[in-house]
Amino acid sequence: MYDLNVVWPSQEYTAPTPAQLENLYNTISMLHSFGYNYLAINFIVPESVKLPQSKAQALNPIPMADLRHRFRGFPKLRLFSRITLVLSDPAKCQSVLKINNTGAFDIVAVQPMTEKSLQLTTANLDIDLISLPMATRWPFFLKHKTVGQALSKGIKFELCYSGLIGGPAGYQSASALGVTGKISRKQFLSNSLQLIRASRSQGLVLSSGAAEPMNVRNHVDILAIFSQLDLRTSNCKEGFMKNPEAVLIKGRLRITSNKQTVMLGGHSADGETRGSIMLEGEASNALKSYKRKREDGEENAKKQNLQ
Amino acid sequence: MHTDYPVEKHLLSRSYTSEAQILQILETRYAGSEAAAQPFLALVPTSSESAPIKEKTETTLNRNEARKPAGARKLNVRRDMRVYIKRTLSNQRAAVSKLRQCQKKGEQISIENLLSSFKIPKYDEYIQLNELWKKYMSELLFLEQKNPDLTLLLPRLSSADYNGCLLTVLESRDMNIIGITGIVLFDAQHLFIVVTPQKKHSDRNISAAEQLGGLRFLRKKGTLFGFSLAVDENEYIDFTIMGSRFELRAVDRTAKKFKSHKVEDIY
Structure with missing residues (x-):
C-alpha cells in the first residue's frame, strides 16, 4: 500500500532537530508495520519561502540517500520524496515549472488556496497531485468540472486524514483539542464531503499526513469513516493502492520521459506487479548516469535468448 | 513587361471563349487604374530559363491529371x-x-x-536492416556530442523512425506477447509488425510457432517496448517506449505535439 504524505518536520530549508528526525524515523517504521510500503516524505513549502532555484542539488532538503540507507533492513519499504507548494497567487506558479525540470522530487504537489490558483493548477501546470487544505474553509465551491479536468490530465486529489486524527496541533487527547481544534475537525468533515461529492469518489489519494507515529491508522479504519462520508465503497481501496501508484508513475515519467512517449531506462523487468518497472531505481540517479556499462557476456546471453 | 500570363489566361478561358477577347482584356486590364502607375516588382522570366518555368506552370495547371x-x-x-x-x-x-x-x-x-x-521471413535477413537503423539512430542522437542532454535526446526519440529497431516486449496487458524480441518490419498505427528469430534453446517447452519465428503482430496499446542503443563499444542506453502513447502512424508522429495524460492506460 501507498502513503504519499509523511510530513517532513521542517517547512523551510533549515535542518530539523535530532528529536524531530527521530520522530520521522519512528513514523516511517510505524507506517511500514501497518503495511504501507511505498512512502513519500512530504516537504511543504509555504509561499513566503524562496526556493533556491539556481542549484538543483540544494532544492531538496530531504536526505533521501541517508533515509534509504537507514531503512535498508526493510527490503519492501520504498521511500520517495515529494514537494507541496502552497499557491495562493497564480502569478507565482513559475517555480513549479522550474522544479519539474530538475527532477529533484519524485512527486510535485500543489496546495491551491484560492479558486484562481486551483483553476490554474488544473488547466496549465504539469504536476501530479492537488492537495486541498482540509482544515480551513475553502473560499470557493469545488466543481465537478474542475476536478474532472484535472483527473483527465492525470492529476489526482489528495484526501489527507491527519485533520481527523491529530487536529491542528498534532496528536492530543480529545478534551485537549480546544475550540480551534473542534472547528478544524468540523471543517475537515465538510471539506471531505465536498471533495468526495465533486470527484464522485474517483481519483482520490488517501494519505495519512502523519507527523507522529501515533497518527498512523490502518486503512480499514479510515475507509470505515469515509464510507460514512459517502465515499463509494466499491472502489475505495483504490485510494490506497491504484491512485497513489499512478501518481508515482506519472511523477517518474515526468522526469525521465518526453511527455510519456519514450522513457529512459527500464530493462530490468522482473517486477512482480505491473507498472513496477517504472518505479525501479531513483529518478535523480537515472538522470545523472543513464548509461549502462556492457555486462560481461551480455552479447552471448542475448544470442542465447534469440536462439 | 511582356509575358504570356498563363495563370490569368487559364482563369479567363473559363469565362470567355474567344482567344482575342482574352488577350485584349489581359493587355488593358490595368490601364487607367492606379495599379498601372505604381511601381511593382515584375517577376519576368529571364531569357535563358524561360523554357523550364513555362513547363512548371503547365504542370501546376494540369495538377489534377498529374x-x-x-x-x-x-x-x-x-x-x-x-x-x-x-x-x-x-x-x-x-x-x-x-x-x-x-x-x-x-x-x-x-x-x-x-x-x-x-x-x-528469416530473422537473419533483417539484421542488415537493424544495422542501418542503428546507424541512423546514432547519427540522429550522438552526431553533435557524445553525451547529449536528456532534454535534447528524448524529444528526438519520440519523433524518430522505428522501422528496423530491435524491440523487446517488457510488459503488456496481452500476456502472450511478453518477452518477444524482434526487428520492426513496419510501424503501423496500432501495431508493430516484427520479425522474430527462431527459438532453439529454452528452459521451458518451445511451441511450434516459436520454433519457426517469422512475423508477429505486437499491439501497441497497453504495452511497454524496450530497446537499447550503443553509445560506444561498451556503453549502452536503455529506453522504453510507451505503446499507448505511440498509437500514431510514423508520419503523423513526427509532427505531433505530445501532452501528458493520465497514466492508467500505459501499463
Whole structure:
C-alpha cells in the first residue's frame, strides 16, 4: 500500500532537530508495520519561502540517500520524496515549472488556496497531485468540472486524514483539542464531503499526513469513516493502492520521459506487479548516469535468448 | 513587361471563349487604374530559363491529371504490402500446423526446409536492416556530442523512425506477447509488425510457432517496448517506449505535439 504524505518536520530549508528526525524515523517504521510500503516524505513549502532555484542539488532538503540507507533492513519499504507548494497567487506558479525540470522530487504537489490558483493548477501546470487544505474553509465551491479536468490530465486529489486524527496541533487527547481544534475537525468533515461529492469518489489519494507515529491508522479504519462520508465503497481501496501508484508513475515519467512517449531506462523487468518497472531505481540517479556499462557476456546471453 | 500570363489566361478561358477577347482584356486590364502607375516588382522570366518555368506552370495547371499516378503508386505499394503480410501470415499458420503434425507423429522435419518452402521471413535477413537503423539512430542522437542532454535526446526519440529497431516486449496487458524480441518490419498505427528469430534453446517447452519465428503482430496499446542503443563499444542506453502513447502512424508522429495524460492506460 501507498502513503504519499509523511510530513517532513521542517517547512523551510533549515535542518530539523535530532528529536524531530527521530520522530520521522519512528513514523516511517510505524507506517511500514501497518503495511504501507511505498512512502513519500512530504516537504511543504509555504509561499513566503524562496526556493533556491539556481542549484538543483540544494532544492531538496530531504536526505533521501541517508533515509534509504537507514531503512535498508526493510527490503519492501520504498521511500520517495515529494514537494507541496502552497499557491495562493497564480502569478507565482513559475517555480513549479522550474522544479519539474530538475527532477529533484519524485512527486510535485500543489496546495491551491484560492479558486484562481486551483483553476490554474488544473488547466496549465504539469504536476501530479492537488492537495486541498482540509482544515480551513475553502473560499470557493469545488466543481465537478474542475476536478474532472484535472483527473483527465492525470492529476489526482489528495484526501489527507491527519485533520481527523491529530487536529491542528498534532496528536492530543480529545478534551485537549480546544475550540480551534473542534472547528478544524468540523471543517475537515465538510471539506471531505465536498471533495468526495465533486470527484464522485474517483481519483482520490488517501494519505495519512502523519507527523507522529501515533497518527498512523490502518486503512480499514479510515475507509470505515469515509464510507460514512459517502465515499463509494466499491472502489475505495483504490485510494490506497491504484491512485497513489499512478501518481508515482506519472511523477517518474515526468522526469525521465518526453511527455510519456519514450522513457529512459527500464530493462530490468522482473517486477512482480505491473507498472513496477517504472518505479525501479531513483529518478535523480537515472538522470545523472543513464548509461549502462556492457555486462560481461551480455552479447552471448542475448544470442542465447534469440536462439 | 511582356509575358504570356498563363495563370490569368487559364482563369479567363473559363469565362470567355474567344482567344482575342482574352488577350485584349489581359493587355488593358490595368490601364487607367492606379495599379498601372505604381511601381511593382515584375517577376519576368529571364531569357535563358524561360523554357523550364513555362513547363512548371503547365504542370501546376494540369495538377489534377498529374496527381493520379502518384496516388495509384501509393495505393499499389500499400496493397502489395497488405497482400504480402496476409500471405506470409497464412503461410506461417500452415507451417506451424505442419510442424505440429510432424511432432505428433514423431517424424523429424528440418525447420530450414519448412522456412524456405513456406517463404517465411528469416530473422537473419533483417539484421542488415537493424544495422542501418542503428546507424541512423546514432547519427540522429550522438552526431553533435557524445553525451547529449536528456532534454535534447528524448524529444528526438519520440519523433524518430522505428522501422528496423530491435524491440523487446517488457510488459503488456496481452500476456502472450511478453518477452518477444524482434526487428520492426513496419510501424503501423496500432501495431508493430516484427520479425522474430527462431527459438532453439529454452528452459521451458518451445511451441511450434516459436520454433519457426517469422512475423508477429505486437499491439501497441497497453504495452511497454524496450530497446537499447550503443553509445560506444561498451556503453549502452536503455529506453522504453510507451505503446499507448505511440498509437500514431510514423508520419503523423513526427509532427505531433505530445501532452501528458493520465497514466492508467500505459501499463
